Amino acid sequence: MLRTFTVSTHKKDQVVDITDTVEQYLREAEKTEGLCSLFVAHTTCSITTADLDPGTDLDLLDALRHMQPNLRYRHPHNPAHAPDHILSSIIGSSLVIPYQQSRLMLGVWQRVILVELDGPRERTLHLSTF
Incomplete structure (x- = not known):
């Protein structure tokens, strides 16, 4: 099964919990167990898992931006855009x-998140099961 879906973001930097959306697609899959592969088809957002207690989304975004070195980027399109990539x-x-049983085998506090780094945008994700 291959499914494509979109996620709308509303801020420059944003964390979007997509766990429930992914599990909805798993309920429609032919198999009730296996592996779920997720791919985000963009170069300025990403996908991972995280704990989403209140404020931890902002902590993650702040930490990511804090890790960025102050470099002279050479990205030809827009050097200010390079850190997002x-x-x-x-x-x-x-x-x-x-x-x-059509549910992701995540840890107690784990959620699947899209990390937007250049929003707001409409993001395309591909999900497949095997």
Whole structure:
């Protein structure tokens, strides 16, 4: 099964919890267990897992921006845009998570999140199960 869906972001930097959306697609899958592969088809956002207690989304975004060195970037399109690409590459554009009984096998506090680094935008994700 391959599904494509979009996520709308509303801020320059934003964390969006997509766990429930992913599990909705898993309920429609032919198999009730296997591996769920997620891929975000963009270079200025990423996908990972995180604890989303109140404020931890902002802590993550603040920490990411704090890690950025003050460099002279050479990105030909827009040098100010280069850190967004770099942070996205560091976090990554894909995840593979096992699932059972049509539910992701996440830890107690884990959520699947899209990390927006150049919003607001409409982001495209591809989900497949195997």
